[in-house]
Amino acid sequence: METQLDPEVFFRANRQLVVNIQAVKEVTPYFKGRLYLLLEPAPEGDQIISSGKANAFKEWLDM
Structure with a gap:
């Protein structure tokens, strides 16, 4: 299901979220x-x- 989500709108934060x-x-x-x-x-x-994901998350948010 995750592969069907738009990566500009959704981010895999961790295994549960x-x-x-x-x-x-x-x-x-x-x-x-x-x-x-x-x-x-x-x-x-x-x-x-x-x-490990913090930088990718910041880039995703355009921080």
Whole structure:
């Protein structure tokens, strides 16, 4: 299913989460190069982007 999603609109944040760009309300630096996401609607638990994916996520958001 992921291959059918538009990569300009959706990003694989981690194994459990695919993020829609419109759901991203805030991105905050987190420990050791990771990023903390505030999403709306908010899924359960903390949403963290790994340090390995942080740069790709920033480029995806055009940060």
